[in-house]
Amino acid sequence: MRNNNVSYLVKKGISSVWKNIVMSIASFSILLVSLLQVSITVMFILNANIIMGNIEDTNQIAVFVKDDENETDEQHEKKVAHIRDVLMANENLTDVKYISKEEAAEKWNENMDGEASDLLSMVPGGNPMPETFTVRVTDVKNIRFTVSAIQSIEGVEQVNAPYDFANALVNIRNAFSLIIVAMLVVLILVSIIVISNTIRTSVFARRNEITIMKYVGATNGFIKLPFFVEGCFVGILAGTASWGLTCFVYNSVSSLFGDNLAVWQMFGFFNLIPIETIRLPLLLANCVVGALLGAVGTMISTNKYLKV
Amino acid sequence: MVDMKNVNVHYSSGVDALVDIDLHINDGEFVFIVGESGAGKSTLMKLMLREIVPSTGRVFVNGRNLSALKGNKIAMFRRTIGVVFQEFRLIQDYTVYENVAFALRVADSSNKTIRQRVPYVLNLVEMGPKAKHKVRELSGGEQQRVAIARALANDPGLLIVDEPTGNLDPKHSYELVGLLKEINRCGTTVVMITHEHNLVRYFGGRIINLDKGSITFDETIGGSDYYEE
Ligand SMILES: Nc1ncnc2c1ncn2[C@@H]1O[C@H](COP(=O)(O)OP(=O)(O)OP(=O)(O)O)[C@@H](O)[C@H]1O
Numbered sequence: 001m002r003n004n005n006v007s008y009l010v011k012k013g014i015s016s017v018w019k020n021i022v023m024s025i026a027s028f029s030i031l032l033v034s035l036l037q038v039s040i041t042v043m044f045i046l047n048a049n050i051i052m053g054n055i056e057d058t059n060q061i062a063v064f065v066k067d068d069e070n071e072t073d074e075q076h077e078k079k080v081a082h083i084r085d086v087l088m089a090n091e092n093l094t095d096v097k098y099i100s101k102e103e104a105a106e107k108w109n110e111n112m113d114g115e116a117s118d119l120l121s122m123v124p125g126g127n128p129m130p131e132t133f134t135v136r137v138t139d140v141k142n143i144r145f146t147v148s149a150i151q152s153i154e155g156v157e158q159v160n161a162p163y164d165f166a167n168a169l170v171n172i173r174n175a176f177s178l179i180i181v182a183m184l185v186v187l188i189l190v191s192i193i194v195i196s197n198t199i200r201t202s203v204f205a206r207r208n209e210i211t212i213m214k215y216v217g218a219t220n221g222f223i224k225l226p227f228f229v230e231g232c233f234v235g236i237l238a239g240t241a242s243w244g245l246t247c248f249v250y251n252s253v254s255s256l257f258g259d260n261l262a263v264w265q266m267f268g269f270f271n272l273i274p275i276e277t278i279r280l281p282l283l284l285a286n287c288v289v290g291a292l293l294g295a296v297g298t299m300i301s302t303n304k305y306l307k308v
Numbered sequence: 309m310v311d312m313k314n315v316n317v318h319y320s321s322g323v324d325a326l327v328d329i330d331l332h333i334n335d336g337e338f339v340f341i342v343g344e345s346g347a348g349k350s351t352l353m354k355l356m357l358r359e360i361v362p363s364t365g366r367v368f369v370n371g372r373n374l375s376a377l378k379g380n381k382i383a384m385f386r387r388t389i390g391v392v393f394q395e396f397r398l399i400q401d402y403t404v405y406e407n408v409a410f411a412l413r414v415a416d417s418s419n420k421t422i423r424q425r426v427p428y429v430l431n432l433v434e435m436g437p438k439a440k441h442k443v444r445e446l447s448g449g450e451q452q453r454v455a456i457a458r459a460l461a462n463d464p465g466l467l468i469v470d471e472p473t474g475n476l477d478p479k480h481s482y483e484l485v486g487l488l489k490e491i492n493r494c495g496t497t498v499v500m501i502t503h504e505h506n507l508v509r510y511f512g513g514r515i516i517n518l519d520k521g522s523i524t525f526d527e528t529i530g531g532s533d534y535y536e537e
């Protein structure tokens with residue numbers, strides 16, 4: 001086909017989106033919901049996998065030292081030494097490391113690219129960062145037992161075992177995956193049905209023209225191309241919108257996570273995938289899947305109603 | 309140009325629309341096909357357009373066996389013939405120009421060809437001045453001319469016109485046949501389907517009469533110089 005005629009048919013397909021605006025909006029909306037769900041699910045799973053990978057790699061448990069204002073420095077040092085001794089003595093633990101308040105502040109500041117120092121200096125009552133020990137578990141199977149053992153050491157405020165979190169994450173992910181996959185199948189089917197109905201409306205509106213085209217010698221491709229353009233165009237619009245919304249949601253959620261879990265981030269458990277690295281692939285994926293769904297919907301209608 | 313051998317068309321409704329048709333039309337001929345309503349005239353046209361294929365027998369147009377054409381070969385074949393339907397089948401929302409340009413575009417012509425060819429065929433049917441008018445604003449006779457212009461757009465070797473005078477008063481009918489004769493003189497084979505015997509008698513030429521699906525008359529007669537209304 002000549003370029004001038006291809007561009008003519010592409011324009012025709014796009015103008016058909018506006019002529020058929022009610023149906024186009026219906027297709028757009030349902031596609032947007034489907035694509036959005038896919039995008040957000042994929043983002044969740046990708047990040048969950050990364051977080052779990054981090055957790056499994058480090059095997060770390062954070063032990064928070066109780067902060068008592070009434071004790072003397074000497075008493076405090078004694079308490080810390082006692083905790084260290086007990087931790088060292090536990091056969092199930094290795095790599096016992098002490099992180100003072102100052103070190104914690106420094107580390108956090110590093111993670112935040114130096115932006116945390118101002119923040120920390122503004123806190124009344126001095127450095128708010130916790131004083132901690134990090135330890136590694138040698139045998140994961142004993143984790144619960146080990147954690148409760150640590151918890152019972154005098155002077156220990158709290159024990160954070162990311163394994164609990166990892167397990168929760170796995171459970172959430174698995175439960176979600178099932179529901180999401182089921183919903184996804186339904187949404188995608190509905191999307192295709194709505195798109196194919198939209199295209200059918202377009203085919204119907206142009207039925208006279210199509211009959212005439214056939215008699216003056218239009219090829220199948222010539223007749224079908226505008227409808228494919230219409231379907232794919234709506235798909236790409238929905239893909240772009242889904243991408244924008246996903247980026248927005250992802251940004252909001254990751255900043256939320258970042259604030260509440262600054263401490264965890266400090267230990268390096270929480271490195272969410274930065275939005276910058278996935279922005280472009282996410283856009284491409286959304287548009288390609290949108291266009292693909294549009295094409296499938298169009299194929300169904302044109303095969304069924306065009307009988308060329 | 310057109311060659312039919314032993315053609316039968318049996319519609320699934322049980323009607324035998326055409327029975328044992330043997331027909332040969334040479335390049336450059338002008339042929340009237342006449343017959344009562346339901347005689348099978350439009351069916352004959354549908355065969356030549358490859359809208360339908362014969363139940364038995366063979367139809368050749370330009371040496372091509374139409375039953376053997378499939379898919380886009382049918383489209384390519386149709387570009388070589390021009391058809392004017394009884395109901396015109398123009399796109400009402402398009403202008404006169406766009407309707408003709410459409411046929412060229414469908415046949416994958418370049419923009420340059422379209423710009424040259426559309427005014428040419430519109431002037432041929434004297435519709436040049438109305439090129440920018442919407443089809444819905446035109447009279448029946450004007451629409452007829454646009455339909456002819458569109459049929460001529462791709463410079464077809466064969467022009468088939470079904471009941472072109474059905475919507476016209478006698479004066480315009482005679483003018484229209486005059487135009488078709490003119491087109492024929494320039495080398496295009498013309499098949500005109502009609503039930504107006506007066507018109508046929510006036511112009512003369514080869515006349516094929518269909519009756520209940522069979523050819524009952526196929527002769528060339530001389531024209532007369534007067535016409536009855
Ligand atoms: N698609 C079809 N299905 C079934 N029967 C048909 C079909 N088209 C035409 N027929 C029948 O075939 C016969 C011939 O029809 P055709 O349209 O060829 O007649 P015609 O000579 O063109 O008549 P008219 O002058 O009224 O246009 C008629 O009896 C008609 O009812």
Ligand SMILES: [Mg+2]
Nearest residue numbers: 349350351470
């Ligand atoms: Mg007829």
